Amino acid sequence: MFSATRRDARNRRVERLFRAVFLFMTLVLIIPVVLILAVLIYKGAPIVSFDFLFKPPTNGMTAGGIFPALLGTIWLVAVALIASVPVAVAAAIYLSEYAPDNWLTRVINLAIINLAGVPSIVHALFGVGAFVVFFRFGTSILAASLTLAVMTLPVVIVSTREALQGVPHAFREACWNMGATRWQTIRKVVLPNSISGILTGVILEVSRTAGETAPIMFTGAALFLPFLPQSVFDQTMAMSLHLFVIATQVPGVPEDLPYGVALVLILMVLTMNITSIAFRMYLRGKRKW
Amino acid sequence: MSYGQREVLRGVDLEIMENEIFGIIGPANSGKTTFLRALNRMEDFNPTMRVAGSVFFNGRDIREIRNVYELRRRIGVVFPLPVGLPLSVYENVAFAPRLAGIRHRTDLDEIVERCLRRAALWEEVKDRLDALGSLLSGGQQQRLTIARALSQNPELLLLDEFSIAVDPVTTMRIEDVLRELRSEVTIILVTNLVQQARRLADHTAFFLSGELVEVGVTEDFFTGPVEDPRTRAYVEGRFG
Numbered sequence: 001m002f003s004a005t006r007r008d009a010r011n012r013r014v015e016r017l018f019r020a021v022f023l024f025m026t027l028v029l030i031i032p033v034v035l036i037l038a039v040l041i042y043k044g045a046p047i048v049s050f051d052f053l054f055k056p057p058t059n060g061m062t063a064g065g066i067f068p069a070l071l072g073t074i075w076l077v078a079v080a081l082i083a084s085v086p087v088a089v090a091a092a093i094y095l096s097e098y099a100p101d102n103w104l105t106r107v108i109n110l111a112i113i114n115l116a117g118v119p120s121i122v123h124a125l126f127g128v129g130a131f132v133v134f135f136r137f138g139t140s141i142l143a144a145s146l147t148l149a150v151m152t153l154p155v156v157i158v159s160t161r162e163a164l165q166g167v168p169h170a171f172r173e174a175c176w177n178m179g180a181t182r183w184q185t186i187r188k189v190v191l192p193n194s195i196s197g198i199l200t201g202v203i204l205e206v207s208r209t210a211g212e213t214a215p216i217m218f219t220g221a222a223l224f225l226p227f228l229p230q231s232v233f234d235q236t237m238a239m240s241l242h243l244f245v246i247a248t249q250v251p252g253v254p255e256d257l258p259y260g261v262a263l264v265l266i267l268m269v270l271t272m273n274i275t276s277i278a279f280r281m282y283l284r285g286k287r288k289w
Numbered sequence: 290m291s292y293g294q295r296e297v298l299r300g301v302d303l304e305i306m307e308n309e310i311f312g313i314i315g316p317a318n319s320g321k322t323t324f325l326r327a328l329n330r331m332e333d334f335n336p337t338m339r340v341a342g343s344v345f346f347n348g349r350d351i352r353e354i355r356n357v358y359e360l361r362r363r364i365g366v367v368f369p370l371p372v373g374l375p376l377s378v379y380e381n382v383a384f385a386p387r388l389a390g391i392r393h394r395t396d397l398d399e400i401v402e403r404c405l406r407r408a409a410l411w412e413e414v415k416d417r418l419d420a421l422g423s424l425l426s427g428g429q430q431q432r433l434t435i436a437r438a439l440s441q442n443p444e445l446l447l448l449d450e451f452s453i454a455v456d457p458v459t460t461m462r463i464e465d466v467l468r469e470l471r472s473e474v475t476i477i478l479v480t481n482l483v484q485q486a487r488r489l490a491d492h493t494a495f496f497l498s499g500e501l502v503e504v505g506v507t508e509d510f511f512t513g514p515v516e517d518p519r520t521r522a523y524v525e526g527r528f529g
Contacts, residue, residue, distance in 0.1 A: 173331075180384075
């Protein structure tokens with residue numbers, strides 16, 4: 001009774017064909033990632049060492065280490081986070097928990113979407129005009145980090161809002177019915193259950209920020225500095241800019257040096273992304289409702 | 290009362306006495322739940338919901354009250370969908386007392402135990418008060434919701450078909466508790482179980498298709514004189 005007919009056999013063949021095609025397409029997208037990593041490791045690994053990470057560049061940046069650039073990237077990302085995360089989380093809380101459905105809210109959402117679409121070079125020029133010149137911070141870590149912060153705002157706002165919306169509405173109503181204000185409800189129930197989602201979004205955004213070149217190029221990052229930054233008003237070197245400089249601007253650079261820098265940068269990004277994914281997987285196991 | 294353009298309830302004129310159990314019966318979509326939502330200004334949560342007319346609580350128009358949070362603290366609500374907050378069982382029941390400013394651990398302990406006992410849940414959770422409320426079973430979460438409502442020490446208790454998520458034995462235990470509470474609390478009980486209204490309610494209102502058909506002494510609906518024949522038909526199960 002369940003023996004295969006001619007039509008069944010053909011359907012099964014078509015099914016297998018399409019499954020193979022979709023699988024192939026998926027594998028194809030892994031290839032560039034694997035290739036990039038493979039090439040970087042092959043060509044860059046030999047040069048990466050303790051000295052490479054913790055010593056400054058020498059010989060007109062054709063030799064030595066990358067320590068100032070590494071430290072600079074960490075400075076830039078840290079200050080950018082301090083500036084953007086509180087503002088973004090507060091904005092997301094307003095949009096998710098308080099904003100009524102009126103024209104103002106729609107304008108705000110439109111502004112966020114547009115901000116997310118601004119090219120990074122335009123962010124760079126905005127940074128120069130606003131932070132370097134108008135606020136008179138000069139080219140400094142502060143100006144560069146604030147430029148980066150403005151760039152990361154939309155993404156963190158959206159991911160925070162999604163984390164907040166992930167908390168079921170029924171919980172809020174149950175609290176409101178007991179006489180809690182919106183803020184009491186947010187503080188005791190909504191926010192504690194969104195922190196994990198918020199952190200995941202922030203970590204992912206950090207990895208993107210670490211690799212940005214244009215926004216920091218004119219606002220605070222320098223091609224070469226013989227000293228380390230002492231405060232947010234100093235200039236600094238940065239990994240992304242350093243890579244660009246030694247790969248294209250400096251003559252006589254040995255071949256493996258740029259690969260080494262790129263490898264370290266990629267590993268930084270990969271580590272943060274994997275941390276974010278692992279964290280999210282850990283959270284999925286800890287279902288709270 | 291209406292949601293957007295859709296009118297769901299009209300022509301309701303009711304007076305509910307202090308310290309009585311007031312039942313509201315009627316088939317689905319007759320406006321019973323909507324009516325309940327107006328009583329603690331739940332329309333504030335839903336921008337499409339509109340309420341025309343006035344609701345008086347202890348002689349004051351609730352729409353004129355400035356501190357609506359105080360109003361809601363004095364009204365306990367239990368809805369058919371059980372909601373355990375993602376806090377420990379203890380913190381679920383301590384939530385409302387903390388809002389009211391009660392801070393001492395011993396006071397909170399006493400309130401938590403008393404409310405969980407009255408909600409017929411104490412025996413099952415007393416050894417795991419730190420378990421997550423949102424991970425309890427449905428019936429336990431419903432009793433937890435009742436315990437939370439009781440923890441507000443409310444003047445008015447609104448129950449909307451509370452027995453849907455709860456087994457019959459527990460329903461009976463909670464009905465006993467409601468009878469005991471009557472002397473301290475005014476209770477409005479929306480139910481689709483006509484016999485439950487008969488057991489508990491002093492007066493009852495019959496809602497049908499968004500209108501108040503009749504209101505009177507509960508027992509009259511079943512055995513006494515009835516103003517509207519539809520009332521008797523409904524309680525006898527001839528429709529709805």
